[in-house]
Amino acid sequence: MTQLDYIPEGYEQIKVVDNLFSFFKTDFEPKANIVLYPRRLTGNFDRLAVEMANFFDLKEGKLFIKYSECSKIQYFQKQVKDKDIYKAVDIILSDMECLYFARVKTHMRLVVNEYKKHHDVHEFHVDGLNQDFDRFIVCYNDPVTQFVRNDDVIMVSGNNVKVKDNAPTYQFASGDMWKARVRNKQRNSADDFLGKILRDKERRAFVHRALRSNLPRILVVGDKRLN
Numbered sequence: 001m002t003q004l005d006y007i008p009e010g011y012e013q014i015k016v017v018d019n020l021f022s023f024f025k026t027d028f029e030p031k032a033n034i035v036l037y038p039r040r041l042t043g044n045f046d047r048l049a050v051e052m053a054n055f056f057d058l059k060e061g062k063l064f065i066k067y068s069e070c071s072k073i074q075y076f077q078k079q080v081k082d083k084d085i086y087k088a089v090d091i092i093l094s095d096m097e098c099l100y101f102a103r104v105k106t107h108m109r110l111v112v113n114e115y116k117k118h119h120d121v122h123e124f125h126v127d128g129l130n131q132d133f134d135r136f137i138v139c140y141n142d143p144v145t146q147f148v149r150n151d152d153v154i155m156v157s158g159n160n161v162k163v164k165d166n167a168p169t170y171q172f173a174s175g176d177m178w179k180a181r182v183r184n185k186q187r188n189s190a191d192d193f194l195g196k197i198l199r200d201k202e203r204r205a206f207v208h209r210a211l212r213s214n215l216p217r218i219l220v221v222g223d224k225r226l227n
């Protein structure tokens, strides 16, 4: 397994893979909450995010474009003059296609000045409430998702978490593709009781946050529901 300098050393909650095939094939067991496929993309995604925000007239908030609406992205691409930006759009389209064919419900997300509206995602939290799914994410430009190690998680309750005061924070790199394990569907009360004693959530949940940014950001997000 590859060791990356931005991932805690010897950390069993993150599995790092080096190709797309392993990325889809690798599961989270026995201890992981993330499978990470590190990628270094070429292309000016900062500039792309700004141009897209202008094109779609997004000044604040989020724009979601589902895989089924990809023609909107292609329509945008047609008017792009800069080659690097054009290629960057190609990368996003092919990532969406790739996730779609892996049966992941996928959308592109453009985020502009979102921090003014949503404070919660900027605090450490866990995704999903009473749901089991795998969440796939690519952040194409900075700032990328930050996280803390599970050893530094004191408590998880619903989406809310408490982390140690001076817990070191880590951050994925732009272009990385990862999938996060979300398992918080309610089972029977005996399992829940056992889970609490064993501190299942604290040991296993992916605790993360988005950094505040004035610059538009582009992400691809996909969820694969489990029964």
Ligand SMILES: [Fe+2]
Pocket: 121, 125, 126, 127, 208
């Ligand atoms: Fe989140």
